[in-house]
Amino acid sequence: MKRITLGILLLSLLFTLLSACGKERQGTLTVYAGLYEDHAIKAIETFQKQTGIKVNYVRMSSGEILARIRAERNAPKASIWYGGPADTFIQAKTEGLLEPYNSKQAESIPPEYRDPDGYWTGIYIGSIAFVSNKTWLQEVGLQAPHSWSDLLKPEYRGMISMADPRSSGTAYTTMATLVQLFGEDEAFDYLRRLHRQSIVYTTSGSVPGRTVGMGDSGTAVMFAHDALKYYKEGFQDLIISFPNEGTGYEIGAVGVIKGGPNQKEAREFVDWALSKQAQDLGKQVGNYQQLTNPDAVPPEEAIPLEKLNAIPYDLEWAGRNRERLIQKWTTRVLGLGDE
Template sequence: MKKIAIGGLLLSLLMSLFLSACGKESPGTLTVYAGLYEDHAIKAMETFQKQTGIKVNYVRMSNGEILSRIRAERNSPKASIWFGGPADTFIQAKTEGLLEPYVSKNVEAIPQEYRDSEGYWTGIYVGSIAFVSNKTWLQEVGLQAPQSWEDLLKPEYRGMISMADPRSSGTAYTTLATLVQLFGEDKAFDYLRQLHQQNVIYTTSGSVPGRTVGMGEVGTAVMFSHDALKFYKEGFQNLIIGFPTEGTGYEIGAVGIIKGGPHQEEARQFVDWALTKQAQELGKQVGNYQQLTNRDAVAPEEAIPLEKLNVIPYDLDWAGQNRERLINKWTTEVLGVGKGKD
C-alpha cells in the first residue's frame, strides 16, 4: 500500500508540473516586436538566445503597425522589446507613455545624436531616403534617373511610382517628414497632392516598392537606400540608386523597452546586447547594409554614409511629436479620406 501511495503522489506531482508548464509561457522568454528585415531579425534573435540563454519570440511588423499593436495592448502588454524601425515613431510612443526609460551600461558607445537623453530609445543603425529606379524602364521611356523631387512630377512617371503608406510604414513617414522640413508644410503638401495625382502605388511596407521596381512592375520607388542595396545584392541588378539634389532625410533605427511588458530584466539585457559592436554587425552577415551607431562597429562596405549625401538637418524630435498630426493631414488632404472622396 505504501508503494502505491508514493507512486500515486509522484504521478500527481508530475502531472501538476506538466499542466502548470502548459498553461503559461516559460519564465524569462522575451517577446520582441521587430521592425527589421525578417532575416536580420532571425539572426539577431538566434544570436542573443545563444549568447545569453534567454529564450526569445518575435513578431515582424512595419513600424506603424508596431505602434498600433503596443497602443492596443497598453493595459496588458504582450511584448517587452521594440527592435528596429525609425526613431520618430519611438518618440511618439514616448509621448504617449508607451515606453520604459532605460540608460544602458553600453550607451556611451553610441553618439548622443543617435539616442534619447532619457533612455526611452537608442539608435542601432542609420539609413537615408533614396530614389530607386529600374534602369531598363528608364531606357525604354528615354528618362534619366530622377535627380530631384520635382522630377517625379513629370508626365512620364504617371502610374510608375511606388512608395509606402505613412500610416503603416516608418519609411514613408520619414519621407513625409523630410519633405515638410525641406520645403515647409504648405509647399510640401502641395507637392504631395501633385505626386498623388501621378497615380502613386502605395504599399504597407517601406521595402516592398524596391522589389516591384526590380521586377519592372513600376519605374521608380521612394525608399531607404539600404533596402535597395539589399535587393541589388539579391539579384535585381537593374536597380539605380540616387538621391534628390534638394536634400534628403534619414532614419535612426532604434531599440526600446515597452512599458509594463513582461520580463523587464531580460528586456534590459536585450538592449545592452543590441548596442554592442558584435550585435550591430550581425545585419551584414545576412545582407543588410545600414550604417551602424556603435563607434567601434564596422559597417558593411556597401553602406552609404550620410556624410557623402546632401542630407537635411532632420529634426527627429519634431518629426516624432508631429507624426500623428502629419499623417492625419496626409490622409485627408492627399488621399481625400474623410472628405467625401474614395
C-alpha cells in the first residue's frame, strides 16, 4: 500500500511538473520587431518583468517582416508585429496575415492613428527628412537641401544614401509620399532621375544616417527621428532639413499575427504597447518619435507634424498600393524584371 501511495505521489508530481512546463511554453511570445534594437530590448524586458510572460524577438525591417509572415502563413512562428510603418501592416491586412484585436487601450488612441477594424494600432509617428553632413556641404559649397529637386544637382551624384523600398518601410513611405505629392508619372520620372545620381541603397531605413554621419555619404532621405538618434549618439555633423514642397510621415504600429501561437498573451502585449508607460520607454534609450497615446510624454527633441509642411498622407492608399508601386519601382527605376 505504501508503494502504491508513493507511486501515485510521484506520478502526481510528474504531472504537475509537465503541466507547469506546458504553461511556460504557452506563455512564451515571439515578436517580430521593426523598432530599433535598443528600443525593442527595453520594451520586451519591461513587458516580461511586469507580466511574467517570456518573450523571444527578431529584429527586421518592415519589408523583411512582411516577407517572413507570408512565408510562415501556414505555420506562424510569431504572434506579434511590433513597430514599422502602418502601410506595410495594411498590406498584410489585405493579404489576410493579421488578426483583428480591438484593445480597450486603443480607445484612447486618436482614430487617425489606428485601423477601424483593429488590425493594427499606431504607437508612434515620424516624418521623412533630408539628413546631411555639414562638413561635406561646406566642402562642396552647398546649403542643406530644402527641395526634392535639390537632390538632382550634380554635386549630389554618388553622395546620396537611402533605403531600398523592397525591404524598408522608410523607403516605401518616401516613395508613396512622392507619388501623393507629385502624381505617379511625375514621381517615377523623379525617382528615375534620382537613381541616376548613383544612390547607395541600404536594406534598413536607419542605416543611411550612419553613412552620412561618418562622411561616406553627403545626404540621406530617412526619418527625422532616426537622424536625431544618431546625432545624440555623437554624429554631430548631421543637419536635418525638410522639403519645401511637402513631406510624408509614418505611423509606427503594432498588430497580432493571424494564427500565431499564444493569442491571449499576444493581445496582452498589444494592450501593454498602447499604454502610456510603454510608449514613454522609447526616449529612455534615445528614440525621438512623436507618440500616439495622448497621455504619453514625447521626448523634447521630437518634431511634431504641425511644425512641418506635412502632406495629408493617405495611409490606406499607400498600404493597398504597396506591392504595385514597389514592383513598378523595381522595373522602371532599377530596370529589373517585368512590370
